[in-house]
Amino acid sequence: MKHPLYLALATAACAxxxxxxxxxxxxxxxxxxxxxxxxxxxxxxxxxK
Amino acid sequence: MPFPSSIAVFAVCAHCQSMVVVRDASVxxxxxxxxxxxxxxxxxxxxRGVWQGVAxxxxxxxxxxxxxxxxxxxxxxxxxxxxxxxxxTQGFFTVSFPQESAKPLPAVEDLAAGQMxxxxxxxxxxxxxxxxxxxxxxxxxPFAAPPGLTRxxxxxxxxxxxxxxxxxxxxxPPRLFTGAYATFAALQFxxxxxxxxxxxxxxxxxxxxxxxxxxxxxxxxxxxxRGLTMAAVCGSCGxxxxxANPKAQLIQKADEKVxxxxxxIEIGTRGRLFGVEYEMIGLLTRFDGAxxxxxxxxxxxxxxxxxxxxxxxxxxxxxRLLEIPRPLAGRVRLRDGRVFRHFAAAGTExxxxxxxxxxxxxxxxxxxLNDFVAPPFVLSSEQxxxxxxxxWSLGEYVxxxxxxxxxxLPKPIAPTGVYLNQPNPHSERWRSLWRLACAFMSGALLLxxxxxxxxxxxxxxxGHYAYQRPVEPPVGTPAxxxxxxxxxxxxxxxxxxxxxxxxxxxIALRAAVWxxxxxxxxxxxxxxxxxxxxxAVTAEFYEGTDDGEAWTEGAETAEVRIPAVPPGxxxxxxxxxxxxxxxxxxxxxxxxxGGLFMSNFLLVLAILAAGPAWVFIRRQMFENAxxxxxxxxxxxx
Numbered sequence: 001m002k003h004p005l006y007l008a009l010a011t012a013a014c015a016x017x018x019x020x021x022x023x024x025x026x027x028x029x030x031x032x033x034x035x036x037x038x039x040x041x042x043x044x045x046x047x048x049k
Numbered sequence: 050m051p052f053p054s055s056i057a058v059f060a061v062c063a064h065c066q067s068m069v070v071v072r073d074a075s076v077x078x079x080x081x082x083x084x085x086x087x088x089x090x091x092x093x094x095x096x097r098g099v100w101q102g103v104a105x106x107x108x109x110x111x112x113x114x115x116x117x118x119x120x121x122x123x124x125x126x127x128x129x130x131x132x133x134x135x136x137x138t139q140g141f142f143t144v145s146f147p148q149e150s151a152k153p154l155p156a157v158e159d160l161a162a163g164q165m166x167x168x169x170x171x172x173x174x175x176x177x178x179x180x181x182x183x184x185x186x187x188x189x190x191p192f193a194a195p196p197g198l199t200r201x202x203x204x205x206x207x208x209x210x211x212x213x214x215x216x217x218x219x220x221x222p223p224r225l226f227t228g229a230y231a232t233f234a235a236l237q238f239x240x241x242x243x244x245x246x247x248x249x250x251x252x253x254x255x256x257x258x259x260x261x262x263x264x265x266x267x268x269x270x271x272x273x274x275r276g277l278t279m280a281a282v283c284g285s286c287g288x289x290x291x292x293a294n295p296k297a298q299l300i301q302k303a304d305e306k307v308x309x310x311x312x313x314i315e316i317g318t319r320g321r322l323f324g325v326e327y328e329m330i331g332l333l334t335r336f337d338g339a340x341x342x343x344x345x346x347x348x349x350x351x352x353x354x355x356x357x358x359x360x361x362x363x364x365x366x367x368x369r370l371l372e373i374p375r376p377l378a379g380r381v382r383l384r385d386g387r388v389f390r391h392f393a394a395a396g397t398e399x400x401x402x403x404x405x406x407x408x409x410x411x412x413x414x415x416x417x418l419n420d421f422v423a424p425p426f427v428l429s430s431e432q433x434x435x436x437x438x439x440x441w442s443l444g445e446y447v448x449x450x451x452x453x454x455x456x457x458l459p460k461p462i463a464p465t466g467v468y469l470n471q472p473n474p475h476s477e478r479w480r481s482l483w484r485l486a487c488a489f490m491s492g493a494l495l496l497x498x499x500x501x502x503x504x505x506x507x508x509x510x511x512g513h514y515a516y517q518r519p520v521e522p523p524v525g526t527p528a529x530x531x532x533x534x535x536x537x538x539x540x541x542x543x544x545x546x547x548x549x550x551x552x553x554x555x556i557a558l559r560a561a562v563w564x565x566x567x568x569x570x571x572x573x574x575x576x577x578x579x580x581x582x583x584x585a586v587t588a589e590f591y592e593g594t595d596d597g598e599a600w601t602e603g604a605e606t607a608e609v610r611i612p613a614v615p616p617g618x619x620x621x622x623x624x625x626x627x628x629x630x631x632x633x634x635x636x637x638x639x640x641x642x643g644g645l646f647m648s649n650f651l652l653v654l655a656i657l658a659a660g661p662a663w664v665f666i667r668r669q670m671f672e673n674a675x676x677x678x679x680x681x682x683x684x685x686x
Binding site for chain 2: 016024
């Protein structure tokens with residue numbers, strides 16, 4: 001088999017795309033800031049496109 | 050003596066060497082034919098073969114010489130009642146037949162190598178023009194050919210591989226012969242002569258050589274391709290001897306430096322390359338003013354001569370090209386469609402010689418070389434000053450380990466640098482990896498299209514709100530009072546339901562801003578778990594003119610998308626701020642569910658392209674290194 005490393009990496013990348021599209025993930029807006037209880041305004045600007 | 054052929058007019062008696070010629074109805078004796086010099090050819094009178102489906106038999110031969118060498122012309126009778134010539138030189142053959150020409154043939158004085166000429170309704174390129182001399186003959190021939198008979202001759206090649214010879218006998222009108230090049234295998238020879246030193250039938254004389262004495266120092270000089278080589282170098286004194294002439298005269302004086310030549314492949318070493326056994330018979334070194342390289346001459350009685358050229362540990366296996374490539378702009382093309390790009394032109398000089406050669410080589414011999422490359426192949430044209438001949442050769446890169454294994458070399462010298470026809474090791478990797486990457490990228494695109502079609506963004510809730518600039522508290526107001534006032538300005542939306550599985554949520558803000566801004570710090574809060582997704586969104590729009598040119602920036606709408614929000618009941622808290630110029634302004638907030646992040650797809654594309662991109666860069670670096678040594682160093686493949 002030619003390029004086994006590339007095959008593994010590309011398969012993993014496509015698997016990631018399937019999961020990310022199915023779950024609505026996006027690594028560029030991670031990490032999420034979780035807080036317990038309703039808080040006041042706390043915009044970090046991280047969510048801006 | 051029975052006359053060997055009904056169509057021959059000249060014959061040599063095999064027993065007494067008498068030359069007889071048929072004149073009118075009588076036979077006349079012309080004298081005695083000179084003895085043919087011994088040679089390594091496997092052909093003999095009586096050898097049969099097949100050419101283009103027609104059987105033939107060799108019935109006579111002529112040994113002819115020219116200024117730079119000699120070759121053998123075999124006269125053959127064909128089964129379809131034709132008679133033609135099969136020329137044997139340097140291991141390749143031409144088959145040609147007399148051809149009537151409706152138009153007068155060009156005078157020999159009007160011909161020059163490289164010139165286009167039209168013969169028998171076909172275009173040819175003149176390959177060489179030379180004066181040839183009959184050395185000796187045997188068997189039956191179509192004309193009287195006593196030794197010393199001289200004539201002019203011009204060989205011509207057509208683009209399609211057709212071959213023509215213009216023959217200019219003294220006192221007779223010129224004759225045209227047309228035909229084609231042929232290989233030993235293509236002529237399907239049988240009834241061959243065993244070759245001493247090579248053939249299994251005469252295995253006891255394997256490696257047999259013929260020696261002559263050096264006229265300069267008297268040392269024995271072995272000949273390994275007798276009858277085919279024209280010059281041999283005395284390994285003792287370095288004198289170059291004319292081996293075409295039985296007198297074996299010195300054609301270049303002795304050179305002591307010959308003793309210091311240390312060939313990588315010793316003279317007389319045999320090795321099997323590409324399925325054929327070759328013997329190394331000569332070595333010459335050339336210099337082009339910048340680089341010096343070595344050329345090893347290989348010989349096989351059935352295949353003829355080949356070259357192994359080596360430079361800085363790289364090797365190429367070179368064969369004579371039996372066609373004239375078609376010139377293109379900066380390139381040449383072979384009949385089989387292969388295109389070669391011009392690499393370099395250089396004047397070269399032979400700086401040392403050892404062994405024997407099929408032309409009268411001398412130290413100091415100059416030639417003009419043009420190299421064209423299509424790795425792993427190299428095409429070279431060689432032109433010698435004062436000689437009306439352009440020689441083309443085709444070479445292929447050979448791995449040093451292959452040469453070392455073939456000739457039993459101790460350890461191959463590690464190649465340095467990039468050689469002109471060295472295969473790019475990254476090219477094949479690039480091609481296969483790029484194909485694989487294209488397949489994966491197409492798959493990723495299909496996945497993205499599939500998910501886009503089933504993950505449509507849909508509105509969940511929307512609200513219309515108003516911003517009101519708060520009144521600044523008087524100086525000295527307690528901090529607790531200020532905080533309570535801020536909390537009172539926070540807008541909390543009604544609870545709404547996010548359904549389905551984990552999906553992105555988009556918060557969109559719309560306000561009629563013009564050269565101002567309005568922003569919201571928001572928090573998407575799960576009413577059941579109090580999980581918070583905070584963020585900020587700002588609508589801003591500016592326009593104006595700059596140096597008379599109108600410009601705009603921003604928009605009245607802005608949105609942010611929160612990834613992977615689980616289903617549940619949610620509400621939004623909004624804390625609004627605005628440009629100090631704004632005292633009050635209505636705005637809309639919309640919540641949408643679903644959709645895809647394009648950045649995921651772009652990330653996967655980048656990962657898929659990274660590997661091929663790296664190999665592509667390495668491939669280009671290799672090509673840049675290759676072309677850095679060329680006449681076209683600024684460009685690359």
